[in-house]
Amino acid sequence: MSEEHRESARSRRSPAMEPMRGGRYALMVTIVIVALGLLGMRIVDLHIIDRTFLQGQGDARTLRTESLGAHRGMIKDRNGEPLAISTPVVTLWAEPEELPADDIQRLMLARAIDMDLEDLNARIERYQDREFMYLRRQLTPEAAQRVLDLNLSGVHAENEYRRYYPSGEVTAQLLGVTNVDDRGQEGLELAYQRHLAGEPGKRRVLKDRRGRLVRDVKLLQDAKPGGDLTLSIDQRLQYMAYRELKSAVSEHDAKGGSLVMIDNRNGEVLAMANVPSFNPNDRAGMDPGGLRNQAIVDVFEPGSVMKPLAMSAALSTGEYEPDTVIDTSPGWMRIDGFTIHDFRNYGRLTLAEILEKSSNIGMSRIALELDDTTLWERYNALGLGQPPETGFPGEADGSVPPPVRWSRSQRAALSYGYGLSVSTLQLASAYTAIANDGRRLEPSLLKRNESPEGTQVFDPEISHELLRMLEESVQPGAGGHRAAVSGYRIAGKTGTSRKSSPGGYEKDAYRSLFAGIAPVSEPRIVTVVMIDHPRGDEYYGGAVAAPVFSRVTGSALRLLDVPPDQQSEAQER
Incomplete structure (x- = not known):
């Protein structure tokens, strides 16, 4: 372009446009500076002021404190023969919203826990707004492992203990029974609950977002087994x-x-x-009169x-x-x-x-x-x-x-x-x-x-x-x-x-x-x-x-x- 044309173009621009362009630039610079300032303040807030809170929130989503079941004490006869013992069992529980929606997977789960598919679906629907529901309580470790081997999302396991009475109905009313949480409800199991019940332990564990165990972090407190009880009974x-x-x-x-x-x-x-x-080992259809x-x-x-x-x-x-x-x-x-x-x-x-x-x-x-x-x-x-x-x-x-x-x-x-x-x-x-x-x-x-x-x-x-x-x-x-x-x-x-x-x-x-x-x-x-x-x-x-x-x-x-x-x-x- 010739010098004459450049001069002609400059002469055509409005004098009012020059100050506007300079103000827009300053505004943009100011916005950027303010944004960087706010970002810096937020970084300081997150890393210094709210660090403890945020770290706790993060840990809460990964670190868990779990209870370690305590072994209930044994009840023995005068010669040391076991009358009541606690055996390890596994309780399966689930997060309803995490369970698979696929019908085939649901059917596999229902069969594994010996439940009708319609009953399982109704149960999941009933607990849909909750974060926890039991699938089956107190399964043998072998039966529980068969369910876990399906590798279904939302299914979890918890180790517990179940009371077993070798002498069955022979000593039933004397010994009494425990409930599903292994607490004494009748008889000597109730009378000596404090002595027989152990003290649960605690451990810190790392879990993923689905609640699956990643690794043990720290043992906080050992579980203390309950005391044994020796009866006068032969x-x-x-x-x-x-x-x-x-x-x-x-x-x-x-x-x-x-x-x-x-x-x-x-x-x-x-x-x-x-x-x-x-029979305290099988209470289905039990006559309440037999408890006395x-x-x-x-x-x-x-x-x-x-x-x-x-x-x-x-x-x-x-x-x-x-x-x-x-x-x-x-x-x-x-x-x-x-x-x-x-x-x-x-x-x-x-x-x-x-x-x-x-x-x-x-x-x-x-x-x-x-x-x-x-x-x-x-x-x-x-x-x-x-x-x-x-x-x-x-x-x-x-x-x-x-x-x-x-x-x-x-x-x-x-x-x-x-x-x-x-x-x-x-x-x-x-x-x-x-x-x-x-x-x-x-x-x-x-x-x-x-x-x-x-x-x-x-x-x-x-x-x-x-x-x-x-x-x-x-x-x-x-x-x-x-x-x-x-x-x-x-x-x-x-x-x-x-x-x-x-x-x-x-x-x-x-x-x-x-x-x-x-x-x-x-x-x-x-x-x-x-x-x-x-x-x-x-x-x-x-x-x-x-x-x-x-x-x-x-x-x-x-x-x-x-x-x-x-x-x-x-x-x-």
């Missing part, structure tokens, strides 16, 4: 007791039953069986098994001897408008014969001659009407009415086992006073390191007299003869009590009982058997409960290596 005796009790309940079409066997040396419970029971430990939590009117305990009160007064004669004619008596019967008219009976014949009239005549408080004080000293203090949840107190308002008929009824209530365990504990020189031993469900002192209830000579009297009650021809054990001297008492209901006593509904001690020469075990509502042809304690005592006690004496104390006829000759 698993061998427990199996025998449960087997014989269950057989008797079935044979007599009974509603249920309970059995308690106590070591007379220290008060330890060697066996405690209940029927009906349940009847031997401890249920009470009943004991009937004639109370007569030896009432007799101990009479002998303690010094006014009666085993050969004291009581006239029971004519076999019935009226008191306060009530009629008391014997099986038949036994006429004149000694105190020993009153126990052997189980005479209600004989016991009533004795009780009516005693002071107002004598029976109550004796029953109270024997632990009746009070909790056994075993620590078992829901253990029953039973009841013995105070003597302030006793009528004559009430006093008579208490002497032959009506008008009061006891549990099977309380009754067995009371009988230890007869077996242990008048000293009652408090029962224990845990193995003891030392024998307790016990409570001296009556003189040793009275206990010896009662043992001799009760031994006669199991001789051939006596009501308790079916409790006999070959090779051993047995002392015991039968009982048959009518079942009460809100309107009075039920018709043709009974409890059959037997309380016994073996061997007489040096008592080692006390056993009480109660069969609830036998509906067969037999319902008397001597016919229903005594044979159970015989079989269980005979096996127990041999297993405990107790030497026989009864000579055979051949040895005597």
Whole structure:
């Protein structure tokens, strides 16, 4: 372009355009400078001022603090045999929104966790707005691994423990159960929850955005396993007791039953069986009635098994001897408008014969001659009407009415086992006073390191007299003869009590009982058997409960290596 043209172009530009161009440039420069300044301030803010917060937010999306499951303590029998153990299991959970939407993958997942596809889809839909849902709880590690091997997004695993009971229904009501979170819910599992439960640990882990474990970062706290619990129960005796009790309940079409066997040396419970029971390892369709430990939590009117305990009160007064004669004619008596019967008219009976014949009239005549408080004080000293203090949840107190308002008929009824209530365990504990020189031993469900002192209830000579009297009650021809054990001297008492209901006593509904001690020469075990509502042809304690005592006690004496104390006829000759 020629110099003339350039000059001509410059002359055509407006003079006002030059200042505008200079202002626009300055504005752009200012904007850039301000933006760089703001960016610099933000960088300073992020790296210096908010660094701790942001780092924490970042770690929260990658670093996790996880709980380490604690191994629950083992429950063992007195010989160290496991009764309750915890085994490792795996719980599968999912993030609903992360689960694959593909039908094929959903079907693979449903089959792997043994769930119907429609049920799985409905479950995912129900939890769609949440970040967590269970797929299956407490799978075996092998079964869980088969699911994880599908490598589906949103599926995660958590290691847990599940309680397993090797003895199943045999010890179910005594041990109780834990829930799905391995916390005690019933029985000794609940009573000793704090001791058995461990203390969970903690670890820091690195996970990706899907929650999958990348690596362990740091162990923050070790998991502490729970403490073990050693029971007084002998698993061998427990199996025998449960087997014989269950057989008797079935044979007599009974509603249920309970059995308690106590070591007379220290008060330890060697066996405690209940029927009906349940399998704690498979609770599908479980009958809630089977959860009850009847031997401890249920009470009943004991009937004639109370007569030896009432007799101990009479002998303690010094006014009666085993050969004291009581006239029971004519076999019935009226008191306060009530009629008391014997099986038949036994006429004149000694105190020993009153126990052997189980005479209600004989016991009533004795009780009516005693002071107002004598029976109550004796029953109270024997632990009746009070909790056994075993620590078992829901253990029953039973009841013995105070003597302030006793009528004559009430006093008579208490002497032959009506008008009061006891549990099977309380009754067995009371009988230890007869077996242990008048000293009652408090029962224990845990193995003891030392024998307790016990409570001296009556003189040793009275206990010896009662043992001799009760031994006669199991001789051939006596009501308790079916409790006999070959090779051993047995002392015991039968009982048959009518079942009460809100309107009075039920018709043709009974409890059959037997309380016994073996061997007489040096008592080692006390056993009480109660069969609830036998509906067969037999319902008397001597016919229903005594044979159970015989079989269980005979096996127990041999297993405990107790030497026989009864000579055979051949040895005597």
